[in-house]
Amino acid sequence: MTNSVARAGMTKPGKRERLADAAAKVFHEQGVEKTTIADIARAADVPVGNVYYYFKTKDQLVQAAIGAxxxxxxxxxxxxxxVGTPAERLKALVRGWVEQRELASRFGCAAGTLATELDKRADGLDQELAGVMRAFLxxxxxQFTAMGRADARELAVALLASYQGISLLANTFRDPAMMxxxxxxxxxxxxxxV
Structure with missing residues (x-):
């Protein structure tokens, strides 16, 4: 997913939102286990001591990243x-994914890699992220339903699975051209x- 267009023209976010966005970014690049609270503070340009005002634990930062x-x-x-028609919206979504190909080839899909990492834990955060991905699905x-497709759910799963799969392959081979x-x-x- 890409948010460059979506956030254009918005005012500078507050510290809490900057920390949540930084957590999502750093977890994507380094993984949850390798990331320290200091890494997130640095990425958010917030003093480390201020992080604890908003988030007492790293798990709260994971939850904030899910919120981001x-x-x-x-x-x-x-x-x-x-965007105009449902098909045009879906193609715009795909183009947004492709615009992120360099990032995906280095780190994979941000939500997908986090989902994989959280699945290995027993704290329920994986289900929170599943809810986020379900809303997108x-x-x-x-969109497929609006195109008159009776098999809309199957098509939606196929489209999202294609994106997740190509993100994994582009990351594995470090090849953005695949995406x-x-x-x-x-x-x-x-x-x-159509």
Missing amino acids: HERTGQEIIAALEQ DWIET EAEGHRLERWIDSL
């Missing part, structure tokens, strides 16, 4: 809703469904 993913997803969906399904090629294929696929 949810906020970003909502912003992306709001921006995509401004539901939005994709809504670009898959993006073109997905756009043609969406056109074929």
Whole structure:
């Protein structure tokens, strides 16, 4: 997912939001286990001592990162809703994913890699992130439904699975061109469904 367009023109976020966004970014780049609270404070340009005012534990920062993913997803969906037809919205979504190909080839999908990491824990945060991803999947399904597709849920799963899969492959091979090629294929696929 990309949020560059969605956040354009917004005022500077407060410390809590900056910390949540920084946590999402640093967890994506380093993983939860390797990330320290100092790493997040540095990325947010906030003194380390101030972090504890907002978040007492690293798990609270993980939860805040999930909230940042949810906020970003909502912003992306709001921006995509401004695009013409459902098929055009889906293709714009794919183009947004492709725009992030360099980042994905270095670190994978931010939400997908976090989901994989949280799945190994028993604290329920994996289910919070699943809810965020489910909302995005539901939005994709809504677009296919609006295109008149009776198999909208299957198509939504296929589209999101294609993105997750190509993110993993682009990351594994450190090859952003793989994601670009898959993006073109997905756009043609969406056109074929209209």
